[in-house]
Amino acid sequence: MTDTINNLETAAHPENLRRVAIDPVSRVEGHGKVTLLLDENDRVHQVRLHIVEFRGFEKFIQGRPFWEAPVMVQRLCGICPVSHHLAASKAMDMIVGATLTPTAEKVRRLMHFGQMFQSHALHFFHLCSPDLLFGFGSDVAKRNIVGVAAAYPDIAKQGVLLRKYGQEVIRITAGKRVHGTGSIPGGVNKNVSIEERDYLLKDIGQMIEWSRDAVGMIRKLFEQNLDEFNAFGRFRSHTLNLVRADGAMDLYHGGLRARDMDGNTLFDHYDYSHYWDVIFEDVKPWSYMKFPFLRSLGTETGWYRVGPLSRVTQCDFIPTPLANQARMAFMAFAGGSVAGATLGFHWARMIEMLHAAEMIQELLLDPDLQGTDLVHTGERQERGVGVIEAPRGTLIHHYKVDEHDQITRCNLIVSTTHNNQAMNEAIRQVARQYIDGKKLTEGLLNHIEVAIRAFDPCLSCATHALGKMPLEVELLDVSGNRVDVLSRSSDGAFCSPD
Amino acid sequence: MSDTFHLDGAEVPFESGQTVMQAALAAGHYIPHLCYHPEFKPHGSCKLCTVKVNGRTTASCTMPAEAGLEIESETEELNALRRTLVQMLFAEGNHFCPSCEKSGNCMLQALGYDLEVHTAGFRHLYPDRPVDASHPDILLDFNRCILCELCVRASSEVDGKNVFGLAGRGITKHLIVNAESGQLADTDIALADKAMQVCPVGVILPKRVGFSIPIGSRRYDERPISAQALDDAPRQSAASGGCTACEE
Ligand code: SF4
Numbered sequence: 001m002t003d004t005i006n007n008l009e010t011a012a013h014p015e016n017l018r019r020v021a022i023d024p025v026s027r028v029e030g031h032g033k034v035t036l037l038l039d040e041n042d043r044v045h046q047v048r049l050h051i052v053e054f055r056g057f058e059k060f061i062q063g064r065p066f067w068e069a070p071v072m073v074q075r076l077c078g079i080c081p082v083s084h085h086l087a088a089s090k091a092m093d094m095i096v097g098a099t100l101t102p103t104a105e106k107v108r109r110l111m112h113f114g115q116m117f118q119s120h121a122l123h124f125f126h127l128c129s130p131d132l133l134f135g136f137g138s139d140v141a142k143r144n145i146v147g148v149a150a151a152y153p154d155i156a157k158q159g160v161l162l163r164k165y166g167q168e169v170i171r172i173t174a175g176k177r178v179h180g181t182g183s184i185p186g187g188v189n190k191n192v193s194i195e196e197r198d199y200l201l202k203d204i205g206q207m208i209e210w211s212r213d214a215v216g217m218i219r220k221l222f223e224q225n226l227d228e229f230n231a232f233g234r235f236r237s238h239t240l241n242l243v244r245a246d247g248a249m250d251l252y253h254g255g256l257r258a259r260d261m262d263g264n265t266l267f268d269h270y271d272y273s274h275y276w277d278v279i280f281e282d283v284k285p286w287s288y289m290k291f292p293f294l295r296s297l298g299t300e301t302g303w304y305r306v307g308p309l310s311r312v313t314q315c316d317f318i319p320t321p322l323a324n325q326a327r328m329a330f331m332a333f334a335g336g337s338v339a340g341a342t343l344g345f346h347w348a349r350m351i352e353m354l355h356a357a358e359m360i361q362e363l364l365l366d367p368d369l370q371g372t373d374l375v376h377t378g379e380r381q382e383r384g385v386g387v388i389e390a391p392r393g394t395l396i397h398h399y400k401v402d403e404h405d406q407i408t409r410c411n412l413i414v415s416t417t418h419n420n421q422a423m424n425e426a427i428r429q430v431a432r433q434y435i436d437g438k439k440l441t442e443g444l445l446n447h448i449e450v451a452i453r454a455f456d457p458c459l460s461c462a463t464h465a466l467g468k469m470p471l472e473v474e475l476l477d478v479s480g481n482r483v484d485v486l487s488r489s490s491d492g493a494f495c496s497p498d
Numbered sequence: 499m500s501d502t503f504h505l506d507g508a509e510v511p512f513e514s515g516q517t518v519m520q521a522a523l524a525a526g527h528y529i530p531h532l533c534y535h536p537e538f539k540p541h542g543s544c545k546l547c548t549v550k551v552n553g554r555t556t557a558s559c560t561m562p563a564e565a566g567l568e569i570e571s572e573t574e575e576l577n578a579l580r581r582t583l584v585q586m587l588f589a590e591g592n593h594f595c596p597s598c599e600k601s602g603n604c605m606l607q608a609l610g611y612d613l614e615v616h617t618a619g620f621r622h623l624y625p626d627r628p629v630d631a632s633h634p635d636i637l638l639d640f641n642r643c644i645l646c647e648l649c650v651r652a653s654s655e656v657d658g659k660n661v662f663g664l665a666g667r668g669i670t671k672h673l674i675v676n677a678e679s680g681q682l683a684d685t686d687i688a689l690a691d692k693a694m695q696v697c698p699v700g701v702i703l704p705k706r707v708g709f710s711i712p713i714g715s716r717r718y719d720e721r722p723i724s725a726q727a728l729d730d731a732p733r734q735s736a737a738s739g740g741c742t743a744c745e746e
Pocket residue numbers: 642643644645646647648649650673696697698699701702
């Protein structure tokens with residue numbers, strides 16, 4: 001028994017077990033499904049996060065002209081289209097041999113921070129604050145944004161306005177709040193006018209203040225629930241993120257830094273245009289999503305996590321004063337223990353939101369935004385790789401373009417895919433902590449979702465990779481017990497039972 | 499003094515030889531259209547310009563103007579018909595406006611907005627139409643062709659090159675490139691050709707331009723197609739009575 005409980009990825013004898021599915025995971029973009037296999041004593045034998053949606057983007061883009069990619073890729077994701085827009089643009093900068101002009105680079109950074117800001121605000125206030133403010137197992141009728149609006153109207157209102165501000169930054173730099181076109185191969189198609197700048201400057205002070213308050217709020221929640229928050233879904237893992245040449249946090253550009261779970265550096269300032277030399281993607285028959293790992297450590301132990309927690313803890317400093325102060329307080333809190341907690345993601349995310357607000361202010365005050373030198377091109381290349389730190393973590397876009405300007409190959413590794421194993425790890429931990437041996441309730445199952453939501457996964461864009469979607473058909477008896485299951489794995493083969 | 503007809507109750511003067519469409523546009527009355535272009539002989543294929551003349555429907559771009567005609571155009575009945583035609587064109591090809599570089603400059607999209615086409619209406623056919631990227635400077639994206647034949651007409655009548663043609667019938671009708679290989683690279687098309695400028699949708703595109711015009715500055719961002727079309731139409735000149743305002 002203890003053996004099977006230790007490794008919850010695959011149960012030894014699934015045929016005798018009861019199956020519980022959380023389907024779909026709520027308050028997560030896209031469709032995810034978690035399955036648990038339990039025995040008659042409610043002991044947990046298997047826990048898996050499945051991704052059940054397919055978009056086939058990498059096939060779809062083949063044959064399309066390369067300049068279309070930065071706009072086309074935004075269809076991958078309704079929640080962080082700008083990150084895809086910019087990662088693809090960076091790849092296409094390489095294709096057209098460009099060195100960005102200061103105006104182009106700063107307008108793009110501004111767009112990126114607008115995206116970071118609105119996405120983090122959305123995630124924290126709309127998707128996660130209900131769990132954090134009311135408790136993970138609290139009344140499901142109240143545990144939503146409407147409940148937050150009723151109990152904490154100021155917080156709910158700030159959440160809405162913070163997000164709206166980020167969207168305005170996007171609209172002004174990209175042309176539209178969603179599916180803009182601002183970033184093009186080699187640069188941008190517009191600058192930021194004085195009027196646009198002043199319009200955004202008007203509210204930035206308030207945005208910075210509210211972002212500070214949000215950092216304060218998550219700190220307070222940790223103070224009140226330290227033991228539970230610290231232990232919740234906690235696991236150790238390696239990390240991956242971009243850093244600037246001087247080790248500072250840089251969400252738009254930098255070299256790759258990977259550290260193992262003990263803090264030893266595996267590689268640093270690694271030129272991402274050859275990312276495949278250090279990162280490889282594994283496939284598992286039960287999941288549609290790939291499992292990337294660090295080559296030097298191998299498939300079994302080489303998985304890692306990306307995103308706000310990795311970035312905040314693994315950078316040497318944050319290059320804006322308030323966010324850097326907040327980072328230092330975070331790193332020192334409770335003897336540094338929160339820096340490794342799954343729920344530490346939320347705290348790190350709010351520190352980044354504060355950083356984004358400070359950066360937006362800094363950029364808005366930069367006269368380069370009004371420059372008119374928008375695009376540069378140089379010698380054509382056939383391969384382009386663009387990497388950016390998207391709100392959810394490292395995002396890799398990789399294209400090959402032929403002499404007719406058509407895309408012949410595309411590979412994307414999105415943040416949620418990087419975090420695939422880590423999310424599975426977190427929910428297995430939660431299953432051990434909260435569910436194993438207990439009578440299942442909605443409140444208990446929500447604990448699993450709380451762990452998933454900490455990563456802010458965007459499942460809709462994480463499932464673009466393979467050709468066939470895994471399907472599962474299950475047969476349950478009257479009391480909900482599984483009698484049989486027929487599944488199609490990602491290689492298209494049918495098997496029964498799984 | 500010219501003769502007149504009535505369009506939606508308004509008196510519209512015309513010169514002999516003018517079509518209903520030409521006279522209407524010249525007098526500042528917009529009738530929706532796609533395959534009509536002021537510089538080319540009318541073609542009468544898209545039927546967007548359908549009006550009711552003395553109670554019978556007909557294409558206004560091919561209908562010669564006659565004195566005393568009673569013509570209806572801006573009616574709910576006709577606009578409903580036009581909406582259906584636009585929906586059919588969208589369903590027949592692969593039109594993904596959010597990622598199309600012609601977005602904002604596309605007549606089909608602009609007409610869709612102007613006619614308030616809010617739903618798909620038909621199941622999309624998703625035809626498989628590979629692009630022709632063989633030419634170093636020009637891309638052909640057949641996915642968006644609405645078979646208006648403007649490029650065919652421009653290439654033969656203005657450029658004297660005959661680069662494009664239509665082949666097949668009915669639903670299999672499609673645009674072809676007149677070269678042995680069927681590839682644009684093997685024709686003498688050039689960026690400066692008239693055929694490069696007439697496509698109402700996003701088929702014939704200069705390469706590497708893409709999305710360089712920001713949202714807000716594109717042709718139909720500022721003015722709806724109904725206003726834009728009137729600007730583009732040849733207008734009566736008080737002095738000569740002739741055409742003075744062709745864009746080129
Ligand atoms: S390519 Fe354009 S101009 Fe030519 S027939 Fe098709 S839609 Fe008309």
